[in-house]
Amino acid sequence: MTPAAYRPVVLDESPEHEHGPSGLLKWITSTDHKVIGKSYMITSLVFFLLAGLMAMLIRAQLANPDSTLLSQHTYNEMFTMHGSLMIYLFVGPVAFGGLANYIVPLQIGAPDMAFPRLNALSYWLYLGGGSLMMTGFLTTGSAADFGWVAYAPLSNSINTPGAGPDLWIVALLLTGFSAIFTSVNLVSTIYYLRAPGMTMFRMPIFTWNMLVTGILILIAFPVFTSALVLLWCDRHLGTHIFEVSGGGVPVLWQDLFWFFGHPEVYILALPFFGIVTDVIAVFSRKPIFGYRGMVFATISIAALSTSVWAHHMFTTGVVLLPFFSLMSYLIAVPTGIKFFNWIGTMWRGSVKFDTPMLFAVGFLVTFLMGGVSGILLASPPIDFATHDTYFVVAHFHSVVMSLVMAAFAGFFYWYPKMTGRMLREGLGKATFWLMFVGTNVTFLPMYLVGLKGMPRRIAEYAATDGFTTLNRISSAGSVLLFFSVSIFLVNALVSWWKPIPAGDNPWDASSLEWATTSPPPQHNFLKIPPIRSQRPVWDHNHPEDRIIEREGPRLGALVASAGGGTVLLDEVGLVGADTIETRDPDR
Amino acid sequence: MKIESYVFLFVGFFFGLVGLVYWLLSYEDAGSTMLLGTFLLGSVPGFYYLWWSRRMSPRPADDPNASVEDGAGVVGAFPGSSIWPFVIGIGATFVALALVFGAWTLAVGLFLVVASLVGVIYESRRGGLV
Numbered sequence: 060m061t062p063a064a065y066r067p068v069v070l071d072e073s074p075e076h077e078h079g080p081s082g083l084l085k086w087i088t089s090t091d092h093k094v095i096g097k098s099y100m101i102t103s104l105v106f107f108l109l110a111g112l113m114a115m116l117i118r119a120q121l122a123n124p125d126s127t128l129l130s131q132h133t134y135n136e137m138f139t140m141h142g143s144l145m146i147y148l149f150v151g152p153v154a155f156g157g158l159a160n161y162i163v164p165l166q167i168g169a170p171d172m173a174f175p176r177l178n179a180l181s182y183w184l185y186l187g188g189g190s191l192m193m194t195g196f197l198t199t200g201s202a203a204d205f206g207w208v209a210y211a212p213l214s215n216s217i218n219t220p221g222a223g224p225d226l227w228i229v230a231l232l233l234t235g236f237s238a239i240f241t242s243v244n245l246v247s248t249i250y251y252l253r254a255p256g257m258t259m260f261r262m263p264i265f266t267w268n269m270l271v272t273g274i275l276i277l278i279a280f281p282v283f284t285s286a287l288v289l290l291w292c293d294r295h296l297g298t299h300i301f302e303v304s305g306g307g308v309p310v311l312w313q314d315l316f317w318f319f320g321h322p323e324v325y326i327l328a329l330p331f332f333g334i335v336t337d338v339i340a341v342f343s344r345k346p347i348f349g350y351r352g353m354v355f356a357t358i359s360i361a362a363l364s365t366s367v368w369a370h371h372m373f374t375t376g377v378v379l380l381p382f383f384s385l386m387s388y389l390i391a392v393p394t395g396i397k398f399f400n401w402i403g404t405m406w407r408g409s410v411k412f413d414t415p416m417l418f419a420v421g422f423l424v425t426f427l428m429g430g431v432s433g434i435l436l437a438s439p440p441i442d443f444a445t446h447d448t449y450f451v452v453a454h455f456h457s458v459v460m461s462l463v464m465a466a467f468a469g470f471f472y473w474y475p476k477m478t479g480r481m482l483r484e485g486l487g488k489a490t491f492w493l494m495f496v497g498t499n500v501t502f503l504p505m506y507l508v509g510l511k512g513m514p515r516r517i518a519e520y521a522a523t524d525g526f527t528t529l530n531r532i533s534s535a536g537s538v539l540l541f542f543s544v545s546i547f548l549v550n551a552l553v554s555w556w557k558p559i560p561a562g563d564n565p566w567d568a569s570s571l572e573w574a575t576t577s578p579p580p581q582h583n584f585l586k587i588p589p590i591r592s593q594r595p596v597w598d599h600n601h602p603e604d605r606i607i608e609r610e611g612p613r614l615g616a617l618v619a620s621a622g623g624g625t626v627l628l629d630e631v632g633l634v635g636a637d638t639i640e641t642r643d644p645d646r
Numbered sequence: 647m648k649i650e651s652y653v654f655l656f657v658g659f660f661f662g663l664v665g666l667v668y669w670l671l672s673y674e675d676a677g678s679t680m681l682l683g684t685f686l687l688g689s690v691p692g693f694y695y696l697w698w699s700r701r702m703s704p705r706p707a708d709d710p711n712a713s714v715e716d717g718a719g720v721v722g723a724f725p726g727s728s729i730w731p732f733v734i735g736i737g738a739t740f741v742a743l744a745l746v747f748g749a750w751t752l753a754v755g756l757f758l759v760v761a762s763l764v765g766v767i768y769e770s771r772r773g774g775l776v
Contacts, residue, residue: 080727085727087729087732088728088732089726090725090726090727090731091726091727170721171724173722175724175725175728176725176728176731177731179728179731179732180731180734183731183732183734183735183736183738183739184739186735187735187738188739188742191739191743222746225745229742229743229745229746230742232742232745233738233739236738250647252721253707254714255706255712255713255714255715255717256706256707256709256710256713256714258649258707258708258709258710259649259650260649270653274653274654274657278684278687295745314676314680318680358656362660362661365661366661366664366668366681368677369677379668379671382667382671581726586714587714588714589713589714590714591710608710
C-alpha cells in the first residue's frame with residue numbers, strides 16, 4: 060500500500076495494554092472488539108456443535124418407526140434445546156455478536172466499537188445466559204421441553220414445572236439484554252465512528268445489513284424480554300396474564316412472542332444476506348450490482364418482517380388473515396430484488412469458485428427453496444393444511460441451513476483476516492459439498508413427509524403410517540451434515556498445526572478490512588487508503604478499474620435497479636445500477 | 647447525519663402507517679400497541695437526529711470528498727482492557743439464578759454488580775486496570 064494517510068489518534072485509557080494481560084486473563088479482560096468477536100464465534104460454534112449433536116439424536120430416534128431410543132420426555136427436551144440453541148445462541152449471536160463485532164468496525168475504518176466495555180458485557184451476558192440454559196440438563200426435572208416457542212399454557216407452572224424451564228426463561232432474559240446492548244453498540248458505531256469519506260452509501264452491504272439488523276433487534280428484543288418477565292410472573296407470582304383461569308389470554312403470548320419471533324427470523328437472516336452480497340461481489344470481481352436497490356431491499360424486508368408476526372398464528376382463528384397474508388407475500392418482492400441483484404453481480408463477472416463463493420451459491424439455492432415454500436405458507440388455506448406438520452419444519456430448516464451455509468461462507472472468507480492463516484481449499488470444498496448434499500437429502504424428504512401428514516414434535520410414529528422411508532432418508536442426510544461439520548473442525552485444526560500465511564488481502568477483496576494487516580493490530584489501522592467509492596481497497600490496488608461515482612441522488616437509477624429495469628437499459632456486467640466503471644481519467 | 651436520521655424516520659413513518667391501517671382493520675389491542683411502540687422507537691430518535699443534523703458542524707464521514715487527514719485529532723477514548731464487564735456479567739448471571747432458585751445467589755450477584763459499577767466508575771476516572 061503506498062499513499063495513505065495515518066489514522067487519527069486514539070486515546071487509550073489503559074496505556075499498559077501493549078504489555079497488558081496475556082493468556083486467559085487477556086480473553087477475560089479484553090475490550091477489543093476483535094477479541095470479543097472471536098470469543099463470540101468460538102462460543103456460538105460450541106453451541107452449534109451441541110445443537111447438532113441433539114439433532115443427530117432426534118434423527119436417530121426418527122430413523123425407525125416405534126423407536127424407543129429416547130423417551131417421549133427426553134425427545135421433547137432434545138427438540139426444544141436444539142431449536143433454542145440454534146436460534147437464540149448460534150445463528151443470531153454468531154452474526155451480530157461474532158462476525159459483525161469483528162468486521163463492522165474494520166469495514167468502516169473505526170478503531171473499535173463505540174462502547175468497548177458494553178461490548179464485553181454483552182459477551183459475558185451471552186455466555187452466562189447460554190450456560191444457564193444448558194444447566195437445565197443438570198436439574199432433577201429436566202431442561203426446558205415446551206418447544207423453542209414456549210407457548211402458553213404449556214409453559215405455565217402446572218404443565219411444565221421445575222427449574223429447567225425457569226432456567227430457559229432467565230437465560231433468554233440475559234441473552235436478550237446482551238443482544239440489545241450489542242445492537243446499541245453496532246448502531247452507534249456505524250453512525251459515529253465511520254472514517255472520513257466513508258459516507259452511508261459507501262458502506263459495504265454487510266455493514267448496512269448489520270445497521271438494519273441492529274434496529275430490528277431494538278424493535279423486537281424488548282418485546283420478547285418483557286414477555287419473558289410476564290411469563291415468569293405467571294409461573295412464580297401467581298399472576299394470570301397468559302392463563303384463562305384468572306381472566307388472562309393465552310394467545311397474547313403468541314402475539315408477543317411472534318412480534319419478536321418473526322423479526323428474529325430476519326435478525327438471523329439479514330447479516331448473512333450481507334455476507335453473501337460481499338462474497339459474491341468479491342469472487343465475481345465486480346462491484347455490487349444495484350447497490351442502492353440492495354440497501355432499500357434490506358430496509359423493506361426489515362420493515363415488512365415486523366408487520367407479519369401473526370402469520371404464525373393463522374390457525375388460532377383470531378387474527379386478521381388478509382392483512383398478514385398480504386404483508387407476508389410482499390416480503391417476496393424485496394427478497395426477489397436481492398436475488399436479482401446477486402445474480403446480476405455474478406453476471407459476466409470472472410467468477411472464481413473458491414470455498415466462500417461455493418457456500419454463497421449454496422446459500423442462494425437453499426434459501427430459494429426455503430423462501431418459495433415460505434410464500435406457500437403465507438397463503439392461509441395452505442397454512443391451514445400444513446400447519447404443525449413436517450412441511451413447516453422443512454421450510455424453516457431450508458432457511459436456517461441456508462443461513463448456516465452463509466455463515467460458513469463468512470468463516471472461510473474472513474478466517475484469513477482474523478487469524479492470518481488460510482483454511483485448506485480441498486477440505487473446505489469437501490465441507491461445502493457434504494453440507495449442500497446433506498442439507499437437501501435431510502430436509503427435502505421432510506416436505507414430502509409433511510404433506511403426507513406427519514405432525515411436528517412427535518417422538519414416534521407407527522410403521523403403518525408410511526413415514527418410514529422418507530424419515531430414513533432424512534436421517535442418512537444428517538450423517539452427511541455431521542461429517543461436513545467434522546471436516547470443518549479438522550480444517551481449522553490443520554490451519555493451526557501447519558499454517559499457510561494469508562497475507563493482508565488473499566482474495567483481492569475490495570472493502571476496508573482488507574487494507575489492514577491480518578490479523579489487524581490494536582485499534583485496527585495504522586493507515587487507511589483514501590475512500591472514494593464503495594471499493595476503497597480495490598480502487599487503490601486496481602487504479603485502472605476505479606469506480607467513478609456519479610453526482611447527486613438518482614431516484615431513476617434506484618427505481619430502475621429496484622425494478623430490475625437496469626438489466627435492459629445498460630449492458631449487463633459492466634454497469635451496476637448506480638456506479639459506472641471507467642478508465643481513470645488521469646491515465 | 648441526514649441519512650442516519652432518515653433511516654429511523656422511515657421506521658417511524660412505516661409503522662405509523664401500518665399501525666393505523668392495522669388498528670382500523672382489526673381493532674386488536676396487542677398488535678396495535680406494539681406497532682405504536684415501534685412507531686415511537688423510529689420517530690423519536692429519527693427526529694432527534696434530524697434536529698441535530700441541522701445544528702452540528704458537517705463531519706468528514708459525511709463528506710464524499712473528505713481525505714483521511716480531515717479526521718485527524720482525537721477520535722475518542724477506547725479502553726484496551728477492563729475486568730469489570732466480566733464481573734458484572736457473573737453478577738447478573740447470579741441475579742438471574744436467584745429468579746429460579748430464590749436463594750443466596752441474589753446477595754452474591756447484587757454485591758458483584760454494585761462492586762463492579764463502583765469499579766468501572768473509578769476505572770474511567772483513573773484509567774487503566776483497577
